[in-house]
Amino acid sequence: MKMEELSVSSLDNSKLEALAQDILSDLVEDACLGLCFEVHRAVKQGYFFLDDTDQESMRDFEIVDQPGLDVFGQVYNQWKNKECVCPNCSRSIAASRFAPHLEKCLGMGRNSSRIANRRIVTGNNTNNKSESDQEDNDDVNDNDWSYGAEKKAKKRKSDKVLLFSPCINVFIVFIYKTSAV
Amino acid sequence: MSKEYQMRAAINQKLIEMGERERLKELLRAKLVECGWKDQLKAHCKDVIREKGLEHVTVEDLVTEVTPKGRALVPDSVKKELLQRIRAFLVQHAAV
Numbered sequence: 001m002k003m004e005e006l007s008v009s010s011l012d013n014s015k016l017e018a019l020a021q022d023i024l025s026d027l028v029e030d031a032c033l034g035l036c037f038e039v040h041r042a043v044k045q046g047y048f049f050l051d052d053t054d055q056e057s058m059r060d061f062e063i064v065d066q067p068g069l070d071v072f073g074q075v076y077n078q079w080k081n082k083e084c085v086c087p088n089c090s091r092s093i094a095a096s097r098f099a100p101h102l103e104k105c106l107g108m109g110r111n112s113s114r115i116a117n118r119r120i121v122t123g124n125n126t127n128n129k130s131e132s133d134q135e136d137n138d139d140v141n142d143n144d145w146s147y148g149a150e151k152k153a154k155k156r157k158s159d160k161v162l163l164f165s166p167c168i169n170v171f172i173v174f175i176y177k178t179s180a181v
Numbered sequence: 182m183s184k185e186y187q188m189r190a191a192i193n194q195k196l197i198e199m200g201e202r203e204r205l206k207e208l209l210r211a212k213l214v215e216c217g218w219k220d221q222l223k224a225h226c227k228d229v230i231r232e233k234g235l236e237h238v239t240v241e242d243l244v245t246e247v248t249p250k251g252r253a254l255v256p257d258s259v260k261k262e263l264l265q266r267i268r269a270f271l272v273q274h275a276a277v
Binding site: 015016017019020021022023024025027028029030031032033034035036037039040043048049 | 202
């Protein structure tokens, strides 16, 4: 197999033309197949004859363009003025204020100063022992995934720690624990 | 004969490797949409489907009905342009 014999320039024009025609033929066939697959899928998925819908149905599903409504005509801010009852303090709170209220109320958010709040509640009628218990439990809650590792290091500055603990189930366990104590 | 076959295979491979085949495909597709070929053929597809029944039409049905017509309907101008590009590629990448 010699290199010169394989070069296209060694072909005469008619053969070159035939080759080009063949390549074009392949490309056209690809295009036809592509169309067939597209149409077949549209038929099986049910959207092929969609543009043949009658005029009345078309009007039913027209895009809605009014203020206060989304494109389907649904009202999208109807929950703004609803009120929810807080499960903790049983107050009625506006929906848009509900999440921040819950943070403060449950003492779980970033700025909720839960340790301070808890101390106010329990610190008056208990002695040192329960205070250190609280610190220990703080450590348990502050480290979301690892309990023992940073306990010692954290102990010293536990009273300044205000880490947000997203593990609400850990927190709930803690609540039950202290009430049992 | 087999040398020619090998040469063709080598050219086709080069077409693919250099991305030229993909570009040609896209160019062809764009041109066919532009000139209305796709819409024409889609209308023909609708007839075939109505004839065979919406539930029972298969890919083979569509292919056998649609491909010959599709080939015939390609306008000459589109064919000419594509052939020009293919020839240019072949000449440019003459030596394997």
